[in-house]
Amino acid sequence: MGYNFEYKVLRVSKEIKSSVPTDNEVILGILNGSKDTLNKLYTSYFPMILQMVLSNSGDEDDAKDIFQESVIVLYNKVKVGNFELHSKLKTFIYSVCYRLWLKRLKFKGKNTNNVEELDKLVAVENDLEQHEEKDKQFKQMEKALQFLGEPCKTIIEDYYMKDRSMQEICEKFGYTNSDNAKTQKYKCLQRLKKLFFQTT
Amino acid sequence: MLATFEEIVFSNNIKNVKMKSEFELISQIDAYLKGELTPEEHAKFEVLRKENQAIDHKVVEHQNFISQLADYSQRKELMASMESIHQTLDVKSMVEESLPNSVIVKRLWNKYRINSAIAASIALITVFATLLSTGYFSKLDSSDYESMRRKMEVLQKSQNAIINNFSITKHPKGPTSPAQFGGTGFALTQNGYLITNSHVIKGADSIYVQNSVGDSYKVKVIYEDPKYDIAILRIVDPGFTSLGSLPYTFKKTGADLGEDVYTLGFPRDEQVLNKGYVSSLTGYKGDTVAYQVDIPVNFGNSGGPLLDNKGNVVGIINAKQKRADGASFAVKSKYLLKALDSIPEDSLEAKLVLNTKNSLRGLSRTDQLKKIQDYVFMVKVY
Numbered sequence: 001m002g003y004n005f006e007y008k009v010l011r012v013s014k015e016i017k018s019s020v021p022t023d024n025e026v027i028l029g030i031l032n033g034s035k036d037t038l039n040k041l042y043t044s045y046f047p048m049i050l051q052m053v054l055s056n057s058g059d060e061d062d063a064k065d066i067f068q069e070s071v072i073v074l075y076n077k078v079k080v081g082n083f084e085l086h087s088k089l090k091t092f093i094y095s096v097c098y099r100l101w102l103k104r105l106k107f108k109g110k111n112t113n114n115v116e117e118l119d120k121l122v123a124v125e126n127d128l129e130q131h132e133e134k135d136k137q138f139k140q141m142e143k144a145l146q147f148l149g150e151p152c153k154t155i156i157e158d159y160y161m162k163d164r165s166m167q168e169i170c171e172k173f174g175y176t177n178s179d180n181a182k183t184q185k186y187k188c189l190q191r192l193k194k195l196f197f198q199t200t
Numbered sequence: 201m202l203a204t205f206e207e208i209v210f211s212n213n214i215k216n217v218k219m220k221s222e223f224e225l226i227s228q229i230d231a232y233l234k235g236e237l238t239p240e241e242h243a244k245f246e247v248l249r250k251e252n253q254a255i256d257h258k259v260v261e262h263q264n265f266i267s268q269l270a271d272y273s274q275r276k277e278l279m280a281s282m283e284s285i286h287q288t289l290d291v292k293s294m295v296e297e298s299l300p301n302s303v304i305v306k307r308l309w310n311k312y313r314i315n316s317a318i319a320a321s322i323a324l325i326t327v328f329a330t331l332l333s334t335g336y337f338s339k340l341d342s343s344d345y346e347s348m349r350r351k352m353e354v355l356q357k358s359q360n361a362i363i364n365n366f367s368i369t370k371h372p373k374g375p376t377s378p379a380q381f382g383g384t385g386f387a388l389t390q391n392g393y394l395i396t397n398s399h400v401i402k403g404a405d406s407i408y409v410q411n412s413v414g415d416s417y418k419v420k421v422i423y424e425d426p427k428y429d430i431a432i433l434r435i436v437d438p439g440f441t442s443l444g445s446l447p448y449t450f451k452k453t454g455a456d457l458g459e460d461v462y463t464l465g466f467p468r469d470e471q472v473l474n475k476g477y478v479s480s481l482t483g484y485k486g487d488t489v490a491y492q493v494d495i496p497v498n499f500g501n502s503g504g505p506l507l508d509n510k511g512n513v514v515g516i517i518n519a520k521q522k523r524a525d526g527a528s529f530a531v532k533s534k535y536l537l538k539a540l541d542s543i544p545e546d547s548l549e550a551k552l553v554l555n556t557k558n559s560l561r562g563l564s565r566t567d568q569l570k571k572i573q574d575y576v577f578m579v580k581v582y
Contacts, residue, residue, distance in 0.1 A: 035281060038278075038281055038282065038285065039285050042282060042285045042286070042289075043285070043289065046286075046289065046294075047294050047297075050291070050294055050295065054295065060291050060295060064286060064291075068279065068282050068286075071278070071282060072275060072278060072279075075274075075278055079274075134271065137268055137271070137272075138271070138272055138275055141268060141269065141272040142272070145272075156269070157273070159230075160266055160269045160270070160273075161269060161270065161272075161273035162273075163234075165236070166236075182223075182227050183223065186223045186226055186227065189226065193265060196265075196268075
């Protein structure tokens, strides 16, 4: 795979083009959790996907959805550490979006015959499979947390996601001692697990 | 705390661990994973993990679940960040910018196609209704078959001048306005019977004929046979006396394939000679009533005589095929005679006796023409 792919759809405006970050910048930025990188990534590549979706019977919201999904795929891939620069980042994003969009069109029962087939797409099937698995888990977790209710949800979020200490949580929720808080956290976690695996 | 926990672990199978001890284990694992244990405790726990597989499993299981929670929160965060970035984008202008024109057209088409379909249908219906009500369709014989009567409008000016000229100097009673349509006709008998195509005089209010020297006579229609495209006229003008004896005869058997033929007609205001040959013994689409003749004819030639070299009338020019050169058609003289036979006796005011004496035989073409030209008329239809 070369680095010089030319896509018809890549006619994006010039001022955006000038701020396109290099692929290495993006990968480093993702690993460091840089907001600036995300910003650049988003503004650089969204127009390309917008155009692809618009020219294939989709609208702005469709473009937004599948583009954001492709960014999630990219982030997961990079964070797991197996993002090898086989192709340009642009090509990767485009390929992911292309597949996602085809799938969505098929799901909608629309005719996908006239969707432009591009000559240079990279194989992203494995990434998409992994993404699907992760996506399932994400939705399950979302559902489980929703059913969990308060104060459990916040306690779990504070402790496991926001990395707060037991002491902080104890103060925040007004528990008389940290053991009570621990018991509460434990009960909440057990319930969450139950909810999570139930929906599987 | 750790001691009690160990006791439990060692004294019980992990499956039987009670609620309280499970709670303690999880708390321990949480603290271990979060790095909240003192280095001593940490080391101790690691040893425990190694020694007891059940505890190790528990740790891995818990770790997995927590990493899923972490994934969830990271993704949530990423989505929120993207959402806020998306808010700052001017998607509208991007849409306009990135949309190729064809897509805009496609979208407009999708949006308005029903409207345009309705509009187009209405337009079509209106057109056809108008054409139908104005009788346009009845004038159409065939799409690529053209009758050779001449529409006069284009020639209004020149003709106007000629007619005015003639009518003032010679025939003050003649029509002064230009004709609507024109064709050619020629004499059948010396007492004023003429023949032309029925399509030439179709829809006529009044008909005049004009000879090669510019004399105009009023004529009336004696008989019309649209089937053979033949019409018989008679000069009813009081100024008319006689045509003199006809130089040509009518050939009953018609012409043979390849025979040289010529015609005189009025594609413009002067007589024009055109010559050619019989190229087929059938007419348009195998019509046996007519020949196909390779003669260049124009509008206005309709009704002209088709003569062979010996001065016999073998047909009447009536049409040509559109978009094909040299494919003209002439009604066979046989059908001309048939049509004459079918004229009701009482519609004839004077005897219609065809000439049987040919005075053209053996003459050169120019001499033949000199004799014939007085018997070929321009038919002017008003």
